[in-house]
Amino acid sequence: MLTLTKIALQEYGRLTFGLAIAMMDKVLFRVVLFFLGLVVFLACKGKQPESPPVVEQVRYLSFDEETANQLDVKAIGQHQYEIRTTGTDPYILLSPLTHQRGEGDLVLSLEYKATSPLHHLQVFLGAPINEERSLKTAEIAASSSWKMLAIDLGDQIKEFNWGNVGDFLRLDFGNEQNVAVHIRNLRLRKRNEAEEKSARERELFRQDDEALNQEIMAYLNRTYPASIVDVSVEGETIAIRGVAPAGEPVMLAEVTPYQQLSRVTKFTYTYSLEGSQFVLSLARYVERDGFRYDRALSAWAVIREGSTKDDLLSHARYATQIEAQWNLPVQSLAHKKGLGGFSASRGFVEDLDDLPIGSVTVNVPITSFIYLDARPDTYVHEYGGKSFYFDRKKIDELDQTFRVAAARNIIVSAIILVQKASECADPSVGELLEHEHYTDDAFFTMPRLDNAESLRCYAAALDFLAGRYCQPGSPYGRIHHWIMHNEVDAGSTWTNMGKGRPLFVYLDNYYKSMRVCYNIAKAYNAHTEVLASFTHSWVTKAPGGDYATLDMINGLLQYSTAEGDFRWGLAYHPYPEDLNEPKTWNDSQATFSPRSPLVTFKNLEVLDDWIKRPENWYMKTNKRMLWLSENGTNSRTYEEKDLQEQAAGLAYAWKKLARLDGIDAIQWHNWIDNRNEFGLRIGLRRFPDDEEDPGGRKPVWHVYQAAGTEREDEIFEPYKAIIGINDWREIMKEIP
Incomplete structure (x- = not known):
C-alpha cells in the first residue's frame, strides 16, 4: 500500500507540473501576443496623418464709423482703416462686443502707419466714458511702414470688469489736426512672456506703494514720546531744540529730503543727546554726498539707536525760523483784480494800467533754462560748491516780465514747473529732475528728490531764482509767492510721478518740493509764501483727476502739525464745472x-x-493766502x-x-x-x-x-x- 501510494503521488506530481508548464505557456503566449499587438498598433498609429492643430479664432475689432468725432474714417480693406484727424479732439468708438472677452485677452494690439507723430493714443473702456476708465500712451511716433503697437489694458479691465457683451472701447487720437493714420488688425490678445513679466512687476510695485502709503499715514498720526520743539537757522549755524525721554540714551538724527523716513533702517548722521531738554548747535553747511550741503533743507528727529534698526522717537521737524539775507518790505495787494499767464513778451502790456491789475502769475519752467555744464551766453550761479548755468536770453525775458510788474507794484507769483526730460534744455538736467515713475503722457513731472544729485540741481534752480528776484530794490523784478507746480490733484495729467499713486506717497513728494522751495526762498525773503495748486475738485476728484483737493489740503495740514508749520496757502482754480x-x-x-x-x-x-x-490757519494764528490763480x-x-x-x-x-x-x-x-x-x-x-x-x-x-x-x-x-x-x-x- 505504501509503495503504490508513493507511485501514485509521483505520477500526480508529474501531472501537476505538466499542467503548470502548459498554463505558463499559455500566459507567455498571451503576453507575447499583447506586445506584438501593441507594436503593430503603434506602428500603424505612426503612419496615420497628424490631427490639425487647434487654431484659436481671432476676433478683430471694428470701428463704428458713425461715432467719429473730428476725424474722417474709411475702411480700405479687411480689418484695415484709413483715418485723418480734422480737429483737436479726434476720437471714434469701436463697435460693441458681441461676445464675452476671451480669458486672458488683456492687450489691445494693432498695426499702424502715421504721417506725423500723435501726442498720445488714449483708450477709454466704455461705458461710461470718463478719464478714470482710460489709459493714455506715450507719444505715437510717425512711421511710413507698418509698426506694431500693443497697449496692455489688463489693470483697467480688472478694475472696471470690462469685456462683457455690449462693452466697447473708444480711441482718442491725440490732439493734432490733419494727421493721416492707417490701422489694421485691431484686436484683443493674450499677454506675451515679456508683458506677463511687466504685469507682475507692476503688481509688486503697487503692493509696495500701498505699504509705503500706510507707513506714511501711520507716522503722521502717531504720538511719540519725544519731540523737536524748534529748528532755527541763523547765518552759518543751525540750532535744534527738543524734549527727549528722561533716563534713556537717545540720539538726534538728521533726515535729508532725499531720504524716505519710514524706510530708513539706520540713520547715517546722528548726534548724542544729554538730558530730557536739549539744545544742539551744528554747522549749517557740511560736505556731503559730493557737494556742500545746506542743512537748512533737512528735518531733525529724536531716535533710539538699535543694533540693526533705529527706533524713531519723534516726528521729524524742519526749520521754522530761517534768517533772511535781506529785510525786504512787505508788499500788500492793491486790490483783488489780477491776470494769469502774464508775460511782457505777449504784448498788450497796457492792460496792466487800463484794467488795472494788482497781481499776476508767471509760468517759470525751470528746466527750460538750466544747464549742468558751461555754455555760451549763460549766467553762472554757484550752489553747493558747483557751478550751474542759466540761459541768458530766457532769464532776460523773465527779467523784463518781472520788471514790468515791479514798476507798477504788482504782486507776482511764479509758477514753478518741471518739464519732462525730453523737453528739458539740458538732457542731463532732465535725467536728474524727471521723476523716476513719470509717465510720458503728462504735461509736467514732479521733481525727482530721492537722491542727493537731483536735490542739488532742483535747489540750485530755486536758489538762483530766489537770489535774483528777492533783492532789495528789485533790480530784476520780484517774486513774492511761489506756486508749486500745476494742479497736483490731477497729478497724472499735470504734475506726474506715475498714475494711480496712493495719496500720501504722492503728497509726500509734493510736500518735500514745497518745503525745499520755501526754505530756500525764505533765506532771501522773510515774507516768502508757497502756494499749492489745485483744480476745482473738492471732496471728489475732478474729471481726469487723481485725488480730491480737500484730502490733499488736509494732508498738508497733517504734515504741518507733525513736522512744523510753514507759510503755505492755496492757488485754487475754480473753473466752471464744464470748462x-x-x-x-x-x-x-x-x-x-x-x-x-x-x-x-x-x-x-x-x-x-x-x-x-x-x-486751518498758519500756526493757528494767521489766515493762509488764497489766490484764485x-x-x-x-x-x-x-x-x-x-x-x-x-x-x-x-x-x-x-x-x-x-x-x-x-x-x-x-x-x-x-x-x-x-x-x-x-x-x-x-x-x-x-x-x-x-x-x-x-x-x-x-x-x-x-x-x-x-x-x-x-x-x-x-x-x-x-x-x-x-x-x-x-x-x-x-x-x-x-x-x-
Missing part, C-alpha cells in the same frame, strides 16, 4: 455744503469758509451771444469774490485766448491771430475793467438777465 460752459451758476456739482463735490465760481463760499476757519469763463465762439455769456460769467464771479474777504485775489486765465488750450476761448482778448480782430478786447475785458470801480453796477446791470436774477444779493449763499 466750455460759461454759465457757471448752473453747475450741478457745486453745492453750498462744506462737503461739496466741486468748488467753482458758483460756490466760492465753500473756499471762503474753509480758509477762514482758525484750525487760474480761472475764467469761456466764449464758445466769437458770436455775440457767446461773448455775452462769457462776460456774464465774470460778472457773477466778481460779485461773489468782492463779498468774500477770505479770498485774497483772482488771476483771470487766460489773459489772451490761446490756440493751445484745447479749443477754449477763456481770455479777455481774442486770439492774437484772429482774422477779424487780432487780440481784440472782448466784452469780458470791459466787464473786468469796470469791476471794483464806480462803473461796476452800470456795466454789470445787463448781465442779471442772462444769469436770471433781479438783485446781486441773490447769488450769495450761507455755508452751514
Whole structure:
C-alpha cells in the first residue's frame, strides 16, 4: 500500500507540473501576443496623418464709423482703416462686443502707419466714458511702414470688469489736426512672456506703494514720546531744540529730503543727546554726498539707536525760523483784480494800467533754462560748491516780465514747473529732475528728490531764482509767492510721478518740493509764501483727476502739525464745472455744503469758509493766502451771444469774490485766448491771430475793467438777465 501510494503521488506530481508548464505557456503566449499587438498598433498609429492643430479664432475689432468725432474714417480693406484727424479732439468708438472677452485677452494690439507723430493714443473702456476708465500712451511716433503697437489694458479691465457683451472701447487720437493714420488688425490678445513679466512687476510695485502709503499715514498720526520743539537757522549755524525721554540714551538724527523716513533702517548722521531738554548747535553747511550741503533743507528727529534698526522717537521737524539775507518790505495787494499767464513778451502790456491789475502769475519752467555744464551766453550761479548755468536770453525775458510788474507794484507769483526730460534744455538736467515713475503722457513731472544729485540741481534752480528776484530794490523784478507746480490733484495729467499713486506717497513728494522751495526762498525773503495748486475738485476728484483737493489740503495740514508749520496757502482754480460752459451758476456739482463735490465760481463760499476757519490757519494764528490763480469763463465762439455769456460769467464771479474777504485775489486765465488750450476761448482778448480782430478786447475785458470801480453796477446791470436774477444779493449763499 505504501509503495503504490508513493507511485501514485509521483505520477500526480508529474501531472501537476505538466499542467503548470502548459498554463505558463499559455500566459507567455498571451503576453507575447499583447506586445506584438501593441507594436503593430503603434506602428500603424505612426503612419496615420497628424490631427490639425487647434487654431484659436481671432476676433478683430471694428470701428463704428458713425461715432467719429473730428476725424474722417474709411475702411480700405479687411480689418484695415484709413483715418485723418480734422480737429483737436479726434476720437471714434469701436463697435460693441458681441461676445464675452476671451480669458486672458488683456492687450489691445494693432498695426499702424502715421504721417506725423500723435501726442498720445488714449483708450477709454466704455461705458461710461470718463478719464478714470482710460489709459493714455506715450507719444505715437510717425512711421511710413507698418509698426506694431500693443497697449496692455489688463489693470483697467480688472478694475472696471470690462469685456462683457455690449462693452466697447473708444480711441482718442491725440490732439493734432490733419494727421493721416492707417490701422489694421485691431484686436484683443493674450499677454506675451515679456508683458506677463511687466504685469507682475507692476503688481509688486503697487503692493509696495500701498505699504509705503500706510507707513506714511501711520507716522503722521502717531504720538511719540519725544519731540523737536524748534529748528532755527541763523547765518552759518543751525540750532535744534527738543524734549527727549528722561533716563534713556537717545540720539538726534538728521533726515535729508532725499531720504524716505519710514524706510530708513539706520540713520547715517546722528548726534548724542544729554538730558530730557536739549539744545544742539551744528554747522549749517557740511560736505556731503559730493557737494556742500545746506542743512537748512533737512528735518531733525529724536531716535533710539538699535543694533540693526533705529527706533524713531519723534516726528521729524524742519526749520521754522530761517534768517533772511535781506529785510525786504512787505508788499500788500492793491486790490483783488489780477491776470494769469502774464508775460511782457505777449504784448498788450497796457492792460496792466487800463484794467488795472494788482497781481499776476508767471509760468517759470525751470528746466527750460538750466544747464549742468558751461555754455555760451549763460549766467553762472554757484550752489553747493558747483557751478550751474542759466540761459541768458530766457532769464532776460523773465527779467523784463518781472520788471514790468515791479514798476507798477504788482504782486507776482511764479509758477514753478518741471518739464519732462525730453523737453528739458539740458538732457542731463532732465535725467536728474524727471521723476523716476513719470509717465510720458503728462504735461509736467514732479521733481525727482530721492537722491542727493537731483536735490542739488532742483535747489540750485530755486536758489538762483530766489537770489535774483528777492533783492532789495528789485533790480530784476520780484517774486513774492511761489506756486508749486500745476494742479497736483490731477497729478497724472499735470504734475506726474506715475498714475494711480496712493495719496500720501504722492503728497509726500509734493510736500518735500514745497518745503525745499520755501526754505530756500525764505533765506532771501522773510515774507516768502508757497502756494499749492489745485483744480476745482473738492471732496471728489475732478474729471481726469487723481485725488480730491480737500484730502490733499488736509494732508498738508497733517504734515504741518507733525513736522512744523510753514507759510503755505492755496492757488485754487475754480473753473466752471464744464470748462466750455460759461454759465457757471448752473453747475450741478457745486453745492453750498462744506462737503461739496466741486468748488467753482458758483460756490466760492465753500473756499471762503474753509480758509477762514482758525484750525486751518498758519500756526493757528494767521489766515493762509488764497489766490484764485487760474480761472475764467469761456466764449464758445466769437458770436455775440457767446461773448455775452462769457462776460456774464465774470460778472457773477466778481460779485461773489468782492463779498468774500477770505479770498485774497483772482488771476483771470487766460489773459489772451490761446490756440493751445484745447479749443477754449477763456481770455479777455481774442486770439492774437484772429482774422477779424487780432487780440481784440472782448466784452469780458470791459466787464473786468469796470469791476471794483464806480462803473461796476452800470456795466454789470445787463448781465442779471442772462444769469436770471433781479438783485446781486441773490447769488450769495450761507455755508452751514
